[in-house]
Amino acid sequence: MKLVLLSTIVAVASAFSPGVVMTNNKPLTTNTQLSMKLEDMKKAASIGMATIVAAGALAQPAQAITKSELNQLSYLQVKGTGLANRCPEVIGEGNITPKSGQKLVDMCIEPKAWAVEEEVGKGGATEKRFVTSKVMTRQTYTLDGIEGTLSGNPIVFSEKEGIDYAATTVQLPGGERVPFLFTVKDLVAKGNGPAFKPGFQMGGTFKTPSYRTGLFLDPKGRGGTTGYDMAVALPGLQSGEEGDDELFKENNKTFDVTDGKIEFEVNKVNTEEQEIGGVFVATQLSDTDMGSKVPKKILTKGIFYARVDTPV
Numbered sequence: 001m002k003l004v005l006l007s008t009i010v011a012v013a014s015a016f017s018p019g020v021v022m023t024n025n026k027p028l029t030t031n032t033q034l035s036m037k038l039e040d041m042k043k044a045a046s047i048g049m050a051t052i053v054a055a056g057a058l059a060q061p062a063q064a065i066t067k068s069e070l071n072q073l074s075y076l077q078v079k080g081t082g083l084a085n086r087c088p089e090v091i092g093e094g095n096i097t098p099k100s101g102q103k104l105v106d107m108c109i110e111p112k113a114w115a116v117e118e119e120v121g122k123g124g125a126t127e128k129r130f131v132t133s134k135v136m137t138r139q140t141y142t143l144d145g146i147e148g149t150l151s152g153n154p155i156v157f158s159e160k161e162g163i164d165y166a167a168t169t170v171q172l173p174g175g176e177r178v179p180f181l182f183t184v185k186d187l188v189a190k191g192n193g194p195a196f197k198p199g200f201q202m203g204g205t206f207k208t209p210s211y212r213t214g215l216f217l218d219p220k221g222r223g224g225t226t227g228y229d230m231a232v233a234l235p236g237l238q239s240g241e242e243g244d245d246e247l248f249k250e251n252n253k254t255f256d257v258t259d260g261k262i263e264f265e266v267n268k269v270n271t272e273e274q275e276i277g278g279v280f281v282a283t284q285l286s287d288t289d290m291g292s293k294v295p296k297k298i299l300t301k302g303i304f305y306a307r308v309d310t311p312v
Contacts, residue, residue, distance in 0.1 A: 064089040067106070067275060067305070085139035086110060087305040090268035090277030095197035096308050098150040104157055107146035107306040109184065109280060111135075114170045116178050116286075117297035130299050133170040133178070141168045141182055148187070150308070155191035157202060159184055167211065170298070180286040180298050181211045184262060196266055196276045196308070203263030210255045211287035224253040224290060254291035260284030264304055274308040 067088035070078075078084055087108035098104075115130035135141065146162035165183035172178065184206045191202035214224030220231040230251045262282035269276050280302060285295035 066091060067273070067307070082139050085142045087142065087144075087303055088275075088277075090270050090275045090305060092268060092270035092272075092275075093198050094269045094271030095195045096269055096271060096274060096276065097195040098155060098308055099310075100151070101311060102150050103147055103309050103311055104150055104306050105147040105309040107143075107148075107162065107304065109143040109146070109304045110302045111141060111168075111182065111300045112302040113300070115299040116170060116172055117299070118172065131172060133172050136169045136171050136177060137167070141166045143182070143184060146184065146306075147309075153194040155194060155196070155200075155202060157187070157189045157191070159187035159189075159206070165209070178286050178296055178298070179211055180284065181208055182300065183208055183260070183284075184282075185209065187262065189262070189264065196269055198267050198269065200266040201263065203261065206260050206262060206284075208258045208260045208284045210257065210290065212290055214253070214255055216290070218250075218253075218290075220250075222251060222253060224255055249292040252291060254288075256288045256291060256295075258285045258295065275305070276308070277303065277305045280304050 065083065065086070065088060067090075070083065070088055073083070087110040114133045114135060116133050117128050118131045119126045120129045120131070143166060144163050146159060146164050148157055148159040148161075150157055164185050165181050167179070168182045169177050169179045185208070187204060187206035189202040189204040191200060193200055215226055217223045217227045221228045222231065231247065260282060261284075262280055264278060264280045266276050266278040268278065280300075282300045284298055284300075286298055287293070288295045
């Protein structure tokens with residue numbers, strides 16, 4: 001029991017250490033600029049080891065499973081187990097050199113740890129730090145079935161389609177909940193070489209659409225494309241320009257699209273099955289409540305899986 005608890009603590013601490021992620025019980029060091037700073041990691045750890053261990057114990061899978069093993073399971077065997085929210089494991093340390101016209105398919109991106117940038121007071125001053133958070137969304141936050149084209153030397157991956165977004169909510173230690181749309185829409189990731197092999201890195205920017213669509217109506221019936229233009233129960237406060245200024249952001253619903261960044265590092269390659277796997281780190285902005293709130297920066301770390309395929 002002590003050994004299991006110790007390994008959990010090490011795994012979770014590594015998930016928030018700068019540029020180090022645990023995969024298959026082995027630390028992988030990255031040089032990504034999106035990694036959390038050492039000071040941020042220390043601040044996150046000060047929240048309480050019990051909370052971090054509990055969150056890590058839930059995030060760590062009991063047993064890894066490969067894509068071929070997962071394909072052999074029926075719907076009823078997967079239902080209710082959480083396997084649908086997990087990415088397959090890749091076994092092997094070979095290399096794959098994509099050819100012109102090939103695609104990256106079945107891409108799966110599974111978050112393992114989250115942090116939210118907050119203003120923290122210290123010595124009478126405030127500074128921004130990433131604070132570890134707890135996922136509140138049930139097991140539906142993993143992206144899957146993503147595919148896109150591969151081109152160039154070095155490799156460039158352009159995302160085209162798939163289950164490339166998931167509405168997710170995390171909770172800060174103080175109880176505040178932060179919703180965001182975890183996504184990699186329109187991702188263009190540029191690599192550092194012509195072949196997928198252990199140590200290969202690629203990264204780029206993507207688009208983060210609004211957490212809510214234009215058809216969403218708030219409690220006052222206001223929306224982006226439907227509903228009322230103002231809160232009809234408060235017409236007295238909205239008479240004239242001065243009255244409308246106070247509630248302008250609440251009335252003027254917008255569909256905000258922001259930019260995000262993600263970096264991948266490959267640490268496993270199965271040449272026979274044309275599979276690659278590794279870790280990722282991403283940053284993006286949270287929900288703006290259709291323009292009425294200032295978004296927070298979200299840091300996400302986890303694992304990914306993908307397969308190189310030749311179109312028929």
